Amino acid sequence: MEIFEGLDALLKTFWFVAIPASIIFIIQMIMTFTGTDGSDALEADLDVGHGDSSFQLFSLRNLINFLLGFSWTGISFYATINNKALLIILSLAVGVLFVYLFFIIIRQVQKLAENNSFQISNALNKSAEVYLTIPEHKKGKGKIMISIKGSFHELDAMTEHGTIPSGTLVKVVKIENNDILIVETI
Numbered sequence: 039m040e041i042f043e044g045l046d047a048l049l050k051t052f053w054f055v056a057i058p059a060s061i062i063f064i065i066q067m068i069m070t071f072t073g074t075d076g077s078d079a080l081e082a083d084l085d086v087g088h089g090d091s092s093f094q095l096f097s098l099r100n101l102i103n104f105l106l107g108f109s110w111t112g113i114s115f116y117a118t119i120n121n122k123a124l125l126i127i128l129s130l131a132v133g134v135l136f137v138y139l140f141f142i143i144i145r146q147v148q149k150l151a152e153n154n155s156f157q158i159s160n161a162l163n164k165s166a167e168v169y170l171t172i173p174e175h176k177k178g179k180g181k182i183m184i185s186i187k188g189s190f191h192e193l194d195a196m197t198e199h200g201t202i203p204s205g206t207l208v209k210v211v212k213i214e215n216n217d218i219l220i221v222e223t224i
Contacts, residue, residue: 042054046116048112048116048122048125048126049112049113049116051112052108052109052110052112052113052116052129053109053113055105055108055109056105056106056109056110056112056113059102059105059106059109060106060110062098062102063102063103063106066099066102099140100137100140103133103136103137103140104133104134104136104137105133106133106136107129107132107133107134107135107136107137108129108130108132108133109129111128111129111132111133112125112126112129115128115129154187154188156186156187156189156191158193158213158216158217158219159213160186160187161184161186161191161193161210161213161219162210162211162212162213163209163210163211164184164185164186164209164210165184165207165208165209165210165224166182166183166184166185166193166195166207166208166209166210166219166221167182167183167184167205167206167207167208168180168181168182168183168195168202168203168204168205168206168207168208168221169181169182169183169192169204170204171201171202171203171204172195172196172197172201172202172208172221173196173197173201174197174199174200174201175197175198175199175200176196176197176198178196179194179195179196179218180194180195180196180197180202181193181194181195182195182208182210182219182221184210184219193219194217194218194219195208195210195218195219195220195221196214196218196219196220196221197220197221197222198220198222199222199223202221202223206223207223207224208221208222208223208224209221209222209223209224
């Protein structure tokens, strides 16, 4: 490879890391956009995450992200930063930053995969407004309008006390038969 013969050893190293890392990154990107990426080939047992969203700290994808940031920073600043140690430290820092940014992006994408389907159990202890008058002490059903996970639902409701007229604010205190809400006035 005649192109690399006249280069300094450090710059040559940056190039030898950048070229394969970039090629693998492009392949990963194409596989991701076509839906054939499946999962990383190399995974470690160390999960870093919050709740259900786990993040593989040691994975092929993160290694490639680190190497991209590391190598291209070294190549980009090689001519402007004369201190080799400072250049390597900056390159390492940018590599770690690439992994961190990828982590942030993955967390945001995982939020899009939340299950926001309606479950009546989410209505418990929520406040609502009576839509159709609720008769006294379980003598019939009325309806309430309740907001759950950002969408409004019209649900059947009963009370264990006196009649609750339309427009009254209520709180859901119980769920009966998995479809009727028991409410009381606030």
